[in-house]
Amino acid sequence: MAELTLRILTTADWPLWRDLRLAALADAPDAFKSRLADWPHGGEGRWRDRLHRPDAHHVAAFLDDTPVGIVDGLPGSPDGVRELRSLWVAPQARGRGVADRLIEEVESWARAVGGTTLLLAVLPGNVAALALYRRHGFAPLGEPGELLADGVTRELLLAKPLR
Numbered sequence: 001m002a003e004l005t006l007r008i009l010t011t012a013d014w015p016l017w018r019d020l021r022l023a024a025l026a027d028a029p030d031a032f033k034s035r036l037a038d039w040p041h042g043g044e045g046r047w048r049d050r051l052h053r054p055d056a057h058h059v060a061a062f063l064d065d066t067p068v069g070i071v072d073g074l075p076g077s078p079d080g081v082r083e084l085r086s087l088w089v090a091p092q093a094r095g096r097g098v099a100d101r102l103i104e105e106v107e108s109w110a111r112a113v114g115g116t117t118l119l120l121a122v123l124p125g126n127v128a129a130l131a132l133y134r135r136h137g138f139a140p141l142g143e144p145g146e147l148l149a150d151g152v153t154r155e156l157l158l159a160k161p162l163r
């Protein structure tokens, strides 16, 4: 059985982060608001800039030596809100608890940096992600999320209190 490990990414990990982000957007375009085309196809500098955000927590998951998942923890607003973003697990690694571990890691980070609420946005038709987040204690925030490019659908905002 392959061993699941997590690695907290630094700016030096930009090639890995780039590869995982592009793989996620290519694999699951219906799960993310941003499009593959929105992401830079430029060089190292643009990717480093995008990865380097003060107070952010970027995490990759590995099964043995193979990178299979990614998630970002980001500072939110107002104070105390932290955001979980861009969760993705490669199709061949799904159903083995990789997303569980990635969510738990962002939750631990959010608590450690004084977060009181963990917030995320999910597209309404994403049944798998909604079930996963519900199981982790996230509930609808009751506020409308951002409007999508179709001009009709809105993201669903889910939140989990951390205290």
Ligand SMILES: CC(C)(COP(=O)(O)OP(=O)(O)OC[C@H]1O[C@@H](n2cnc3c(N)ncnc32)[C@H](O)[C@@H]1OP(=O)(O)O)[C@@H](O)C(=O)NCCC(=O)NCCS
Pocket: 028, 031, 032, 086, 087, 088, 089, 090, 093, 094, 095, 096, 097, 098, 099, 100, 101, 121, 122, 123, 126, 127, 128, 129, 131, 132, 133, 135
């Ligand atoms: C959603 C996603 C992250 C789950 O990753 P995963 O590693 O398979 O998740 P885990 O193994 O930790 O947990 C599986 C859970 O996902 C949910 N799930 C997975 N596939 C599902 C499906 N087809 N229908 C309903 N729920 C599903 C269930 O809650 C399941 O829990 P269970 O095993 O107790 O039934 C993964 O499918 C993915 O990357 N999808 C594409 C990108 C995406 O949707 N990201 C979220 C953006 S908000």
